[in-house]
Amino acid sequence: AQTVTQSQPEMSVQEAETVTLSCTYDTSENNYYLFWYKQPPSRQMILVIRQEAYKQQNATENRFSVNFQKAAKSFSLKISDSQLGDTAMYFCAFMKLKSTGNQFYFGTGTSLTVIP
């Protein structure tokens, strides 16, 4: 079974600063995908960034980037130039490929507060 661990239940960061959220996972699969989702107080689940395990290059989306360490099974999210709108719960997710429908496994989340 796959497990996803987010060891930081809560974090805070000053506006305009940089923060890194950690995520580790456990799997015996060689090919898989990893995602970070953001859930603001509105409760919507919003995709932030994705990473294919077979790609060594770290994914980047504007102010969001990841540090993907496949051997260490680590997938951290870096948010640069933090903004008040980044305040949200962040979930790390692992996707196992399966012919009858991919299986997704989520971490327990990190609540991020951006302080003005």
Added chain:
Amino acid sequence: DAGITQSPRHKVTETGTPVTLRCHQTENHRYMYWYRQDPGHGLRLIHYSYGVKDTDKGEVSDGYSVSRSKTEDFLLTLESATSSQTSVYFCAITPGLNQPQHFGDGTRLSIL
């Protein structure tokens, strides 16, 4: 916008009553999922579907059943609701293999 609508958005009911939550999609996607979200647990998969009448269990399927009689609708039923099923329920779709999930806006279910 992935065209996912969950209904109802909020529901309060009593222990022992049956409850059905509906997920409707407009994009004709094959894969649909039901999750529950609880503090300290993140999202946990209840059931999923990989086609009309094709469903399978997730990690927390006890006490829940699902049906998918047409592509656009995926129903989650609590046959006899218990207080432990008080939660926020999310429906999700996957546009295809190797694609991320897109979520509905969630249903807050309270069982008294």
